[in-house]
Amino acid sequence: MKIFSFLTLATVTLAATIAKRGPKASDWDYENKTVNGVNLGGWFLLEPYITPSLFKAFEPGEIPVDEYHYTMFLGKEEAKRRLEHHWDTWYQESDFEAMADAGINTVRIPVGYWAYGMKEDDPYVSGQDFYLERALGWARKYGIVAWIDLHGAPGSQNGSGSSGLRGSFDSLEELRKSIGFLHDDNLSLTLTVLQKIFDKYGGSEFEDVVSGIELLNEPLGIVSDMNKLKNFYRWGYGNMRYLNSLSYNNVIISDAFMEEPGYWNDFMTVDEGYWKVVVDHHHYQWHTPEELGMNITEHVQLACELGTNHTKEYHWNIVGEWSAALTDCAMWLNGIGRGSRWLGQYMNSPKFGECEPYTNPDEWTEEHKQNLRRFIEGQIDAYSTASGWIFWNWKCENAVEWDMSRLIQLGVFPQPFSDRQYPNQCGYD
Structure with missing residues (x-):
């Protein structure tokens, strides 16, 4: 009788827990359910344009260019003190409630490798995981699912400050030298770090809230050994599926900016034994003079063309980063x-104009507001044709065109997301 009572109580408790947690996020239906998401960038991996106040605290001429140098200049003790305050305060439960109210169903949470393992001489500090787990609890509470995104790899996968270690973009050769991720020791550490993420977040404890794990953000394909990168994807997939954690969650791979239509169609297919693979595309329209010189109709049309291409891909695919930025x-x-580039100061770009009309929303003309609205609506329509979209970013201190929460307040980002002032720009209907 006591055994029966104990088992009955355990069953009731388990049932209540399952009911509280709801369906498995790991079984997200990318075929039929649209991701309406937002990134939480600049939280567990610093990016100066998102939180410039953290970098302005340094003396002029001594401002670190990335998190590597930020922690190196401060030393581990002081860096830990400042960053723990940032991790604890930059996002709060109220942010997740606001995201849910806005219609967000997915957050993508970037994290650097140093949260789970470091090279011997790394200056970074760890401790992010406590706050990541807390964030997943908030997401769970408000019915939001999450991607965990390895955003920075040892040696850097792209030479960008967004990887935690910035390199040189002066030439392709210099850029190639800046990318050390594919060196054997760095690959090994990356796989070790991923395994820690798989073991904790890829299993049953978080299957109700984690809807995918991204093996690596934005490896730069044009200067990388793509065969070696593809092998890394295969190894990461295999480790997630079959080593320790035996995770059945979705595996997300970056397109590495190899955007030729169909490039990834024959890679990691079901026929080859791979399943629940999602390709992550990132689309911005300000990297070249040609893009900066486009009018708003051309910007929207480009997004529509990209969306059409995505519908023809073999894999489920998401536009995991995009923004409202036209400059x-x-x-x-x-x-x-x-x-x-807009000011003609970078990458040998011609000058297109001044920045003041675009950086301060108090100075935005009605025409600019409407252009932003058109651009956002067009991108939502285009990227919803496949499995959905994840806007970069939920909030920034100053960069308003990258700040969904501010764009919503300004009436530039549609609410609900289906509201249209410029319907059917892509001609899909």
């Missing part, structure tokens, strides 16, 4: 000490 005017967007 690169946001301070430090290209990196500390680098100017903007």
